[in-house]
Amino acid sequence: MEAFQWQPAPSPAAAAALVNQTTAEAMLTLQDTPSAQQAVLVKAGGVDLLDLMKEGLVNPRRLVDISRLAELQGIAREGDGSLRIGALTTLAQIAAHPGLRQSHAALAQAAAMAASPQIRNRATLGGNLLQRPRCWYLRSAAHHCLRxxxxxxxxFAGDNRYHAVFANHGCAIVHPSTxxxxxxxxxxxxxxxxxxxxRRQVPLEDFFVLPEADMHRENILAAGEILTAVRLPPQSPASRSVYFQVAEREAFDWPLAxxxxxxxxxxxxxxxQASIVLGAAAPAPWRARQAEALLTGATVNEETAMAAxxxxxxGAAPLAQNAYKLPMLATLLRRAVLAAAAPQPRPQGS
Known part of the structure; x- marks a missing residue:
């Protein structure tokens, strides 16, 4: 790791004014070029960024620290029932939040399954969404890949056992955020x-980009922009959500599906209404639209869950070593649909 300057930011706007590149832009330039050596990057929890610096994949001149900005922390319920989750809220705080566990259970479950307890206590939601893919070729200084x-x-010709089975034309990374x-x-x-x-609000479906739209980055964040929060609409009382995953290890591992x-x-x-998204399957979280259409207007049972x-x-196009993901995804989806449709336990005293 090379020497760098450290600058705490007094406010989110001040941090945005100081940052001159995104991490993706910094990784595009060779490390001995002037533009690479002049990069000023934002740092929150630092879990992913410090890994990239240690591997010599980014060599910023300065890090702008936003980790102590109170306005980017916490979970608040708005007057209309929607939620605002500050970008610096940790995964551990999301996993443990009683309101989220009740109204947005899938998010709390996903946060609880990410990484290890130590990392969840440090990793922020914003940093988790913006982390670079975990493809070993992208993260190898010896491989100057497309991204x-x-x-x-x-x-495509190498080890692709953990890579994408959807939208993998040109680049086969999977999105790393649980x-x-x-x-x-x-x-x-x-x-x-x-x-x-x-300020602008962007639906996550428009925020993430596939390689066919931009080969070099996973989202539309611009240099000079700071991700300040994630907003969730209010959920219907009849709405239920579930998140399931399979990983080689239960702790400190990214999902296979x-x-x-x-x-x-x-x-x-x-x-x-049904909303279904597959993870560890494509370069961006992947909407399973045909499964959504099949379930909408249908009675949920074993047969319809299996069909979904x-x-x-x-549209899946598995590579030489990752076709195993297809039955995994189908089985996880069937189980998640049935779990979401199962009768909910009544609160004590009701």
């Missing part, structure tokens, strides 16, 4: 702050 401005994706899968299913939006104080399901059910078990699992695989 770093190189000539080709090494995964909470992102649940947040997209819950119709989340990110709040972005410009240095002049202008994941699914988040949100169902709005009537009293007879008829699905009025099969429908979710439409």
């Amino acid at each position: 770093k401005g190189g000539g080709h994706c090494f995964a 909470p992102a899968t649940a947040l997209l299913a819950l119709q989340g939006r990110v709040e972005l702050l410009h240095p002049q104080g202008r 994941a699914v988040a399901v949100v169902l709005d059910l009537d009293a007879a078990g008829l699905c009025r 699992g099969e429908a979710a695989l439409a």
Whole structure:
């Protein structure tokens, strides 16, 4: 790791005004070029950024520390029932929050399954959404891959057992964020702050980008913008959400396959609306639209849940070593749909 300057930011707007590159932009330039040596990057929990610096993949001149900004922390319920989760809220705080565990269970479950307890106590929601993919070719200084401005994706002819089975044309990374899968299913939006104080809200479905739209980055965050919060709409009392994943190890591991399901059910078990997102499956959290359409207007049972699992695989293009993900995703989706539709326990005293 090279020497760098450290600058605490007095406010989110001040941090945005100081930052001149995103991490993705800093990784595009070779480390001995002037532009790479002049990078000023934002640092929150620092879990991902410090890894990249230790590996020599980014070499910033200065880090702007936002980790102590109180206005970027905490979970607040708005007057309309929506939620605002500050970007510096840790995964541990999200996993333990009683309100989230009741109204947005899939998000709390996803946060609880991310990384290890030590990392969850440090990792922030904003940093988790913005982390770079965990592809070993992207994270190898010896491989100048497409995502770093190189000539080709090494995964297609190399070790691709953990790579994408959807939308993997050109670049086969999978999106690394566990909470992102649940947040997209819950119709989340990110709040972005410009240095002049202008704020914009972007649906997560529009925030994340596929390689066909931009080969070099995973989202539309611009240099000089700070991700300040994630906003979640109020959930219907009849809405239920579930997040399931499979990993090689239960602790400190990224999922091999994941699914988040949100169902709005009537009293007879008829699905009025379904939102289904697959994780560890594509370069961005992947909406299973055919599965959503199959469930909407149908009674949820073993047969329709199994059919939804099969429908979710439409368009899959597994690589040489990762076809095992397809039955995993189908089975996880079936189980998540049935879990979301299961009768909920009545509160004590009711």
